[in-house]
Amino acid sequence: xxxxxxxxxxxxxxxxxxxxLKCEQxxxxxxxxxxxxxxxxxLELMFVYSLEERVENNSVPSRFSPECPNSxxxxxxxxTLQPEDSALYLCASSQVSSRGLESYNSPLHxxxxxxxxxx
Amino acid sequence: GQQVMQIPxxxxxxxxxxxxxxxxxxxxxxxxxxxxQRPGGHPxxxxxxxxxxxxxxxxxxxxxxxxxxxxxSLHITATQTTDVGTYFCAGDYKLxxxxxxxxxxxx
Numbered sequence: 298x299x300x301x302x303x304x305x306x307x308x309x310x311x312x313x314x315x316x317x318l319k320c321e322q323x324x325x326x327x328x329x330x331x332x333x334x335x336x337x338x339x340l341e342l343m344f345v346y347s348l349e350e351r352v353e354n355n356s357v358p359s360r361f362s363p364e365c366p367n368s369x370x371x372x373x374x375x376x377t378l379q380p381e382d383s384a385l386y387l388c389a390s391s392q393v394s395s396r397g398l399e400s401y402n403s404p405l406h407x408x409x410x411x412x413x414x415x416x
Numbered sequence: 417g418q419q420v421m422q423i424p425x426x427x428x429x430x431x432x433x434x435x436x437x438x439x440x441x442x443x444x445x446x447x448x449x450x451x452x453q454r455p456g457g458h459p460x461x462x463x464x465x466x467x468x469x470x471x472x473x474x475x476x477x478x479x480x481x482x483x484x485x486x487x488x489s490l491h492i493t494a495t496q497t498t499d500v501g502t503y504f505c506a507g508d509y510k511l512x513x514x515x516x517x518x519x520x521x522x523x
Contacts, residue, residue, distance in 0.1 A: 332513075340459070340504065340513040387458060402508070404449055404461035 320388030422514035
């Protein structure tokens with residue numbers, strides 16, 4: 298039990314489908330993240346919800362849409378994906394504290410990921 | 417934006433030998449974190465360094481934070497097959513991850 302649970306573990310979807318990835322954290326953290334991990338590429342930060350703000354990587358296509366209804370739950374809504382979107386999608390959480398203008402991050406706790414295949 | 421670079425990308429090590437992987441940032445970091453991802457698994461936190469010049473050890477693993485807080489290293493002594501995986505460094509609040517060093521071990 299990692300404290301961060303992701304469902305589903307595996308997902309195969311066509312390019313016209315709409316699906317959602319779910320993440321839940323049981324650690325009492327105040328920040329949640331979506332990362333994309335493709336083969337032979339760095340972990341790519343997609344979205345962050347932290348300290349009541351959402352931060353996004355401007356290079357993430359609009360066919361990925363995050364939703365964070367509360368500090369424990371995070372979703373990634375997918376629609377009209379492309380085959381190159383096939384990857385491991387990792388959710389993570391952490392505790393972020395703010396001191397003046399600086400913010401500090403506790404270690405990230407990752408879920409097991411969703412292996413997504415777009416056909 | 418902040419960029420974190422890791423070298424080497426791949427490290428093939430004979431069992432029992434030592435090796436070092438390096439992490440370099442384009443900007444000064446307030447802290448740096450190291451993670452390990454086993455094949456088929458997810459990244460797991462190893463350690464966090466905060467102070468300039470800080471050195472921390474975990475059994476055969478030695479982590480160091482540079483004096484200028486722009487680089488870090490992970491040194492593994494007497495490599496074992498259990499060390500196989502990808503080691504990532506991540507810096508600062510938004511946790512920009514390096515590309516990782518993937519380690520394979522020859523028995």
